[in-house]
Amino acid sequence: MVTLLFTDIEGGIRLWEADPEAMAEASGRHNRIVGEQIEGAGGQVFKRVGEAFRAVFADPSAALASAVAIQRAAGAERWPPGLSIRVRVALHSGACVERDGDYLGPVVHRTARLLSAGHGGQVLVTRATYELLADRLPGGTGFRDLGEHRLQVLGRAERVFQVTGPGLAWRFGPLQSLDDPALRHNLPSQATSFVGRAAEFAELWALMSGGSRLVTIAGPGGIGKSRLALQVAAEALDGIGDGVWLVELAPVAQPELVARTVAAVLQVREEPGQPMLRTLAAAVGDRYLLVVLDNAEHVLGTAAELADALMRLCPRAYLLVTSREPLGVSGERVFRVPPLAVPPADVAAPRQLAAFESVQLFTERAVMYRQGFALDDANAAAVAAVCVRLDGIPLALELAAARLGSLSVQEISSRLDQRFRLLTGGSRTALPRHQTLRALIDWSYDLLNPEERAVLDRLSVFAGGWTLEAAEAVTAADGADEWQVLDNLAALVGKSLVQADEIRGVTRYRLLETIRHYAADRLARRPGPELDKTRAAHRDYYLALVETADRHLRGPDEAAWLDRIEAEFDNIRAALAFSLADPASAEPGLRLASGLHRFCTMRGHGSEVLQALSVLLERPDAQKPTRIRARSLTVRCHLLDYLGDDPAPSSMAEEALSIARDLAEDADAADALAQLCWLSFERGDLPAALAHVDDAVGLARRAQDPRLIAYILSRRAVFSSEAGDLDAAFADNREAITLSRAAGDNYRLVTALANLAIDEQTTGNLRAAREHLQEASTLADKSGYQNLSGVLRQNLGLVDLIDGNARSARRHFLDSLDTARITGVTSYRHGALLGLALAAGADGDPAIAATLHGVADEHYEQAGRAFEALEAGLRDRDHAQLRATLGDAAFEAAYARGRTLSQADAITLASAAAGPGPAVASASTVPAADPAITDGAAGLLSEREREILALLAGGATDAQIAGRLFLSVNTVRSHLERIRDKTGARRRPDLVRYAIQAGIEATAPSA
Ligand SMILES: Nc1ncnc2c1ncn2[C@@H]1O[C@H](COP(=O)(O)OP(=O)(O)OP(=O)(O)O)[C@@H](O)[C@H]1O
């Protein structure tokens, strides 16, 4: 245990910029003062970068004395006039790893975080240091409790104290901690503390910051792979611009769902007709993010494919995988997790024992089961024996500690002894690690009463966690009353066999993977139909949930229900898989799949649901002309149409219609008939569509379902508008809008508003069109309809263009590209690129506009898309005007350049084209640097800074830049900090964009 003292000058880089000469003088004096105060107090400086010092102290009081002395001396110093030198100091204590004179591990990170949260003149300490110091403070010194602050994402918030005393300032602004809503991640918070692992952490950290983008944490079950990965991921968070994303693969039963599961977490939508992996890689693109693939062992092959694709296609994506076995792809770095350190036989004193990680974990968990538990002379030997016996396996230690509710440590130790002697045939040799864990789980299991065992076994059918309500429905299958279920669940949580996490006030339960396997195995070996009965109960519960949710979609509580289904999707998928395999009846499966229809169009997963539906509908027991068959056929048709490249065969909708008519189910008949009309329309048979759609409207009105009426009216409006009958279209759209508003169906409201606006645009009523598009767009954003948001923005852009407002149009097109990038749905990217070219043609540099037209044409061609009439007209006019302005040769040169430009560069160029007035650039040097930028801050960059930026733009990591330029990584980082200050670009993508704009050419790190 050591105490770290970190210190630096607040705003040091800015001070250097402002007055390098004065700062050079001040820096020398500052460094002398700080160095003397640290060494005078017995500390050792292990790292110094500029004015930042990192020092280590064996004695926390000495560290505190040194911190106070630094502040007092710095306060008394006469600094050069006009230079405000304000020193920050942070202290934190804990175990670190020392390597080659440097200190590593989470304690180091935390100290650095604390320092950057503080203000000049302040001395901050963590609770760990505070507790070491509280009763031995030098006279006059005290602590001011600043409360809890999140310095890190995982784990609990840190209690921070400010040192007070003579010569120290008292009042400061709030701490700059990490409670920053802008941080992007989905990491769960952990209910229990994280123990040790400083060396493992440091090694992993070094691997990743050294440029390894694919790291696999491997090791046997229960050894702590997932927990370690989460801890590393949380640390990475604050440097990674596009976030850190945990993807739990344990619940993914079929390998082909791996890419989909990752996509769902990253909110990438599936694109009709495209393999998910390709869409995903395109959406990740050059985003700077870390994905944690947790528990990949059962889907190794597809996880490897995914990793390989992301590594090849996404230069700034990092993957941290946990798995019992490595993926085995090239470029993978494998890190094998050792067990927690166990004490050797000759160590028995409590103080010495406490230095071993296994002992720390056992004691930390022991406190949860026995209040006031502490390592002392009486129990030390038994605790040590338990840790050794359990090989330092974290899961085994947790299960053993959970027995402290009813047994003493000594009793636990002697019982373990008996059991293990039995297992090893009385010999003293240790068991292989997986058998140790197995023996321990057996022991925990044997001590459960029969009911608790049955509940645990049944809980293994859940995939990805469950709620109390779900547990009641699924585990009480034998007629046990629900209170008993609750008691049993509580007992299992108490024995550490079930994990309980609180998420936004609701408790969600889950099984660790090793335990789930164990319980699933037990369930499968139970006699009779127990397994199938439990799965059926699980399926029925989620079927009911899906059907309830479906009634609430397209209504005021929609968002909450969408989230709920999304959160339960692993379970729903498992229920769907069981339905497919269930020979008893196809009906529940059909209901489940068709009940997901609305959810799929709004949130994705459509292909898997469609696939299940198709298989189920072919089954012999699904052929009876029932209402559910009719519904399922129509839904299949909807999904095929929504996802496929070709129109769905109309035979499905025809069969659905005839069944529904026979059964006099008006709503189902209306839906099927409307679908038939739509298919006719898509085939180009407008008269057929118009001939039957009135009948569909009539059926829907008879069924008195406002959402259905609104849906069919908006389809009819599309037909009328296509037929040139705009009055009819206006009337239908207006009624659809009124009905959707009243029903709270925002999705329909958005589409109806958009349709209305398009007709208004046609009639030249731009004002009304903009107003309605704006309302639709705001609503779509608010409701999270990303697929609609992109299209609406494009329409807004077109309206603005026609209205002569190129600047605002450009914003809309850029926004819609952003949405395409985030969702991975590329189907409207071409339109946005054309829009950007048109906007540049209207108010920008003609050469840039010509280049952007090259980009747009290239994208249209590559996607095999034709220009719509309106688009074609605007494009041709623009081409002609640009040719006239530039001359044919210059136009051709600029246009040809655009055909080779990457999309990212095109976006940069288009954004840069939004200057205050037309920029001057020669046609042959497109893309030219933005003059405002080359003449501005970029001129301030030194040669070295430009070199660094060029490498960074070429995708190099800090370490690679350092390697290329023969600098230390820290020097590179401080250069980058200066570049950030000069350019105002903070995140890596911003810096890259800046480099392109400033005409700094990217250098590949390997060149
Ligand atoms: N360093 C640690 N500090 C505190 N708890 C830990 C630590 N390592 C592991 N644990 C706990 O031990 C248990 C098992 O760990 P974890 O789930 O990470 O193992 P795993 O190797 O991922 O197992 P599996 O192969 O079954 O997925 C968990 O309850 C976890 O919280």
Ligand SMILES: [Mg+2]
């Ligand atoms: Mg795991």
